[in-house]
Amino acid sequence: MRRLSVVMPAHNEAAVIDRSLRTLLADAVPGEFDVVVVCNGCSDDTASIARAAAPQAHVIELDAASKSAALNVGDAAATAYPRFYLDADICVTAADLRTLADALDGGDRLAIAATVAHRWRQSRSWPVRSYYRLWSGLPAGSAGIFGTGVIGLTAAGRGRFDQWPDVVADDYYCDSLFTPAEKMRHPDVHVQLDVPGRLPALVRRKARVRNGNLQIRGEFAPTAKAAPPSSLRDVVRRRPGLILDVPAFLLVTLAARALAARDRRSGRQAQWRRDDSRLAPKPPR
Numbered sequence: 001m002r003r004l005s006v007v008m009p010a011h012n013e014a015a016v017i018d019r020s021l022r023t024l025l026a027d028a029v030p031g032e033f034d035v036v037v038v039c040n041g042c043s044d045d046t047a048s049i050a051r052a053a054a055p056q057a058h059v060i061e062l063d064a065a066s067k068s069a070a071l072n073v074g075d076a077a078a079t080a081y082p083r084f085y086l087d088a089d090i091c092v093t094a095a096d097l098r099t100l101a102d103a104l105d106g107g108d109r110l111a112i113a114a115t116v117a118h119r120w121r122q123s124r125s126w127p128v129r130s131y132y133r134l135w136s137g138l139p140a141g142s143a144g145i146f147g148t149g150v151i152g153l154t155a156a157g158r159g160r161f162d163q164w165p166d167v168v169a170d171d172y173y174c175d176s177l178f179t180p181a182e183k184m185r186h187p188d189v190h191v192q193l194d195v196p197g198r199l200p201a202l203v204r205r206k207a208r209v210r211n212g213n214l215q216i217r218g219e220f221a222p223t224a225k226a227a228p229p230s231s232l233r234d235v236v237r238r239r240p241g242l243i244l245d246v247p248a249f250l251l252v253t254l255a256a257r258a259l260a261a262r263d264r265r266s267g268r269q270a271q272w273r274r275d276d277s278r279l280a281p282k283p284p285r
Helices: 017-025 044-054 068-078 094-105 126-135 171-176 199-219 230-238 240-265
Strands: 004-012 031-041 058-062 083-086 111-118 152-153 183-193
Touching: 004 017, 004 068, 004 094, 004 230, 017 031, 017 044, 017 094, 031 068, 031 183, 031 240, 058 068, 068 083, 083 171, 094 111, 094 152, 094 171, 094 183, 094 230, 126 199, 126 230, 152 171, 171 199
Parallel strands: 004 031, 004 083, 031 058, 111 183
Antiparallel strands: 083 152, 111 152
16 A cells, blocks of 8 residues: 655644644545644644544654744654644545555656635635735746645655755745756645635735745745736736726735735745634535
C-alpha cells in the first residue's frame, strides 16, 4: 500500500481543525496517511482537538507562532512521498489526495495543487462579491500552485530547496521553484476557500499578499512576474457582463497597493492574521 505524508501547520485553528482532519481521514485506509500536525504558538485547544480527531496523527507543539518553522518541523517528522502540505482550515478527502498523488506518480510533474473555488457568492458584502467575480477570471487566479491551501510535492520536488524560508508567501515561494511544465492544478480536485466578509478585511488581505509576493520576487525569484496589465481587459472582453465589477476590483487593488506601500515604508513586516469576518468552512459533499 502506498503511504502518503501530510504536513499541517496550525495556529489557533481550534474552530476548524477537527473538521479538516476528520474529512481527510474518514475514508482513509489504516496506515495510509502519515499525518503530522504542527501546532505553533497556539493559545487555544488546537493540539488537543487535533489529537482527538486524529489519534493516529503525530501532533507537535511549538511555542512560537511561525508557519515556516512549523513546515520545517513537519518536514523533519514526515516519512513519505508524495508529501502534501495542507492548511488547517482546508477540507480535502483521502480520495482527493490519492488523485493528486496519482497525477504526480504518472508523469513528469514535481508539484501539484487542488483547483480553488472561492465561496464569494455567500459573502454579504457586494464589493467583495464583485471583486472575486472578476478576479476568478484572471489568469493569476487559476495559474500555479499558490493560494490553494493544498500543495503536493514529490521527493525530487521537495529536493529543490533545503528549508522553508521565513516568509509570509511560502506557497508563492514554492511555486517559483518550478516551471509551468513541472506543476499543475488538478482539474478534478477542488477545495473551497473562504473570502473576507467585509471590504476592509479584503483590502488588508490583498495588501499582505502583495507584500508577501514582492518579498519573494525580491529575495528568491526575481524573474517571477504578476499577471500582465492586459489581463483585466482580456477578461472583460471575453465576458462583457463583468464590466460592472471593474470599479470594485480597481478600488480593492488600488487600496491594497497603497496600504502595502505604507506598510513597507513603515518597516512593518507582513504577517498572516486570522480574519474573523470569514465564513466558516464547509467539508466537501
